[in-house]
Amino acid sequence: MRSLHAFAGGVHPLGNKNTDVLPSIHLHGFPEVELLMQQHIGPPCTCVVKPGDHVDVGTLVGRADKPMSVPIHSSISGTVKEVHYVVSANGAPVEAVRIESDFKHSINPFCRPPKIESFEDFIQMIRDSGLVGLGGAAFPTYIKLNPPKNKMPDTLIVNAAECEPYITADYRQICEHPDDIIDGIIEVMKWLEIPKTIIxxxxxxxxVTRIFSHELKKRVFKTGRHPDIEVRTLKTIYPQGAEKMLIYTLTGRKVPPGKLPIDVHTLVMNVSTLRFIGLYLKEGVPLTRKRMTLDGSALNTPGNFIVPIGARIQDIIAAAGGTREEPKKIIMGGAMMGVALDRIDHGIIKANNAILVFGSEETTLPPESPCIRCARCVASCPMDLIPCGIDKASRLRDPAMLEKYHVMDCIECGCCTYACPSKRFLTQSIKNGKVMVRAERARAKQEEALRASSEQKGGSAPS
Amino acid sequence: MKLQVSHSPHVRDKATTSSIMRDVIIALLPATFAGWYYFGVRAVFVTLLSIVSCIGFEYICRKIMKRNNTITDLSAAVTGLLLAMNLPVTIPFYMVIIGACFAIVVVKQMFGGIGNNFVNPAIAARIFLVIAFPKAMTSWTLHTGSWFSMKSVDAVSSATPLTMVGTKEAPSLWDLFIGNKAGCIGEVCILALLIGGLYLLIRHVIRPWIPAAYIGTFLILVLLFGHTNLLHAPSGDYTTLQAWTDLFYEACYMLCSGGLVLGAIFMATDYVTSPLTVKGKLLFGFGCGVLTFLIRYYGNMAEGVSFSIILMNILTPHIDDWTMGKPFGEVKENAKA
Structure with missing residues (x-):
């Protein structure tokens, strides 16, 4: 069944799904991994190992002490060599644990399938597994699955859109493990009492539609009843997989600016996240490995690879077949939203789902020219913003004008920059604008607090 | 290993400023060739002179201002071609150069070059020339018979069809449509202009909102308040076929004469000086239509299209402000779920 709603805007970049027919390959034998102590949105973990400690696959390395934080487990067996600070791919300093492999791949004996008797057990299990949203945002899943009681979801939306060019990791996940995905969906529906799921x-x-229909038929044979899971086909358009767009296309609900999907009683989860829940219930091994797409013209053998979290990008590229030409640009993530790296000794984190290694043919950086107001950015914006106006305001460093153009509602999908014939760095400039607005809001708040406190003391407001 | 670092997205659409400008030039070619066919070899010279002087002024300007050279984006060539489309074939050559200078130097470069002009340079130059040299700009010639003209007809000084609606010597609708009439070089052949407009639509260079709103508004106003209109039928009432024919004859006549189609397809849709949103574009086209109607029917200058577009150009920043929509999700009905 096709969806009735369609969001305005969007672009049609070349799909480049070159790796969709290639079965995923497990990569082993990495000499070392570097585990960052912050792999999710939220406060960092506390490191609980010290140099010299022996760890197995699944041993706790980073303990989640604060709310919004999820634990981090060792992805290989070996010896902790170093606990130090490194610069992460997005430029922030973060604590990291370097583990040298003993190449035994021994699994921590305490890893066993969890027993779940209540909703609280389920949430604790999700948190202990170290699961974050694997679609790319890395939002702690246990928070998402534990909404406030007055906002219980009535629909689970499974995000299998995978609208980014090149990436096929979710697609391969579906082809290879549809049973685990359905298990995960059924568990989430059961414990959160969600009546309905739409994929x-x-x-x-x-x-994908055929695979899921087949899998659901098998369930009917096994259990005698058809779970309320529906697969719906969406128009191929970027950014179809963006949370707000996906919810609107599938349910017609619009998530208001600054709100979360749960505010419209919807829960959105990525297929890979659900597959991990299904798998964890069977095996009990925390999140230590990640399926990612390696593609780009500089690679010898593009494909999907399952790698230990923390493996260094250079090691992954080498293990996956190496390069056939000098890479010109290496992107962590997709071509529309990924981060271009300046060095490749970063360890990958839980939310990474692709490494793109571009050769000279794909690496282009056309020079910026003045905006000609062609309005292609306006037509392509899925959030109905005016990107060229925000761009102007941002370059003028004018926070009031930025607010007028609703800069904070931008989802940074990159459609405007993709469509711009003047090749302007709109997304970059909009991101800068957000920083300015945040600074301005903080300043205004501080001023307000200052005025309030001085009035309380009985003095006059500072002029 | 040296890696390029840039902000996402890392893939870009193929369209560039110069590819868009190239498409506009291609779309103008049918009308250009039609103009050359009807007005002879002098039209070729006027067109080429206009283009060359626009590019030349752009180059000199950027050089003097010590800015990067922008002639490769082809925008100056488009301005030159559009200006030529808006000139009568008999115009003295020095006036062409003055017009090009005004368009590029005063209207475009003095305000910061491409993307920063607040009115359409070609239209501004045309209005400047009309005011500065009213006689040369309004002496229309029907088919100049120059010695190696493609079509040899004796030069006849003639009024444009606009000024002779209802008179005996008014050309037929078909002549108006294919361009067998007096007028500026590029505005005569409606058929060629429509072909160009279709090309722009297919190539997604322009969207239909402005031309549709402009022409639609204008037609409705002519039908309602024209000389033969729906409200006051000249031949009594609308029970006879003749009355209806008269009604639509005038509408089609007004549509096919003057620079309306050229203006609606090529001038009003100029990116820089038209609004950004669909709502804004519709409003812009509506405004152009109303102004053109008022100037044509109640004004004393035959410059309806130029003046209405330039006035709406000036209003564009305000239209953008008025029509700025709400971001996705900013609606009240979210409460239900």
Whole structure:
């Protein structure tokens, strides 16, 4: 069944799903991993190992002490060599643990399938597994699955859109483990008492619909009843997989600016996240490995690879077949929203789902020219913003004008920059604008507090 | 290993400023060739002179201002071609150069070059020339018979069809449509202009909102308040076929004469000086239509299209402000779920 709603805007970049027919390959034998102590949105973990400690696969390395934080486990067996600070891919300093492999791949004996008797057990289990949203945002899943009692979701939306060019990791996940995904969906539906699930898939992946229908038929044979799970085909358009767009296309609900999907009683989860829940219930091994797409013209053998979290990007590229030409640009994530790296000794984190190694043919950086107001950015913006106006305000460093253009509602999908014939760095400039607005809001708040406190003391307001 | 670092997205659409300008030039070619066919070899010279002087002024300007050279984006060539489309074939050559200078130097470069002009340079230059040299700009010639003209007809000084609606010597609708009439070089052949407009639509260079709103508004106003209109039928009432024919004859006549189609497709849709949102574009086209109607029917200058577009150009920043929509999700009905 096709969806009735369609969001305005969006762009059609070349799909470049070159790796969709290639089965995923497990990569082992990494000499060392570097585990960052912050792999989620939220406060960092506390490191509980010291140099010289022996760890197995699944041993706790970073303990989650604060709310919004999830634990981090060792992804290989070996010896802790160093606990130090490194610069993460997005430029922030973060504590990291370097573990040298003993190449035994021994699994921590305490890892066993969890027993769940209540909703609280379920949430604790999700947190202990170290699970974060694997679609890319790395939002702690246990927070998402534990909404306030007055805002219980009535629909679970499974994000299988995978609208980013090049990336096929979710697609391979579906092809290879549809049973685990359905298990995960059923668990989430059971413990959160969600009556209905919709799986959203773009129409460039027709196989997915058939795989899920087949899998659901098998369930009917096994359990005698059909779970209330529906697969719906979506138009192939970027950013179909963006949370707000996906919810709107599938349910017609619009998430208001600054609100979360749960505010419209919807829960959105990525297929890979659900597959991990299904798997964890069977095996009990925390999140230590990640499926990622390696693609780009500089690679010898593009494909999907399952790698230990913390493995260094250079080691992954080498293990996956190496390069056939000098890479010109290496991107962590997709071509539309990924981060271009300046060095490749970073360890990958839980939310990474692709490494793109661009050779000279794909690496282009056309020079910026003045805006000609062609309005292609306006037409392509899925959030109905005016990117060229925000761009202007941002370059003028004018916070009031930025607010007028609703800069904070931008989801940084990159459609405007993709469409711009003047090749302007709109997304970059909009991001700068957000920083200015945040600074201005903080300043205004501080001023307000200052005025309030001085009035309380009985003095006059500072002029 | 040297890696390029840039902000996402890392893939870009193929369209560039110069590819868009190239498409506009291609879309103008049918009308250009039609103009050359009807007005002879002098039209070729006027067109080429206009383009060359626009590019030349752009180059000199950027050089003097010590800015980067922008002639490769082809915008100056588009301005030159559009200006030529808006000139009568008999115009003295020095006036063409003055017009090009005004368009590029005063209207475009003095305000910061491409993307920063607040009115359409070609239209501004045309209005400047009309005011500065009213006689040369309004002496229309029907088919100049120059010695190696493609079509040899004796030069006849003639009024544009606009000034002779209802008179005996008014050309037929078909002549108006294919361009067999007096007028500026590029505005005569409606058929060629429509072909160009279709090309722009297919190539997604322009969207239909402004031309549709402009022409639609204008037609409705002519039908309602024109000389033969729906409210006051000249031949009594609208029970006879003749009355309806008269009604639509005038509407089609007004549509096919003057620079309306050229203006609606190529001038009003100029990116820099038209609004950004669909709502804004519709409002802009509506405004152009109303102003053109008022100037044509109640004004004393035959410059309806130019003046209405330039006035709406000036209003564009305000239209952008008025029509700025709400971000996705900013609605009240979210409460239900």
């Amino acid at each position: 959203g898939v773009e129409d460039n992946k027709p196989l």
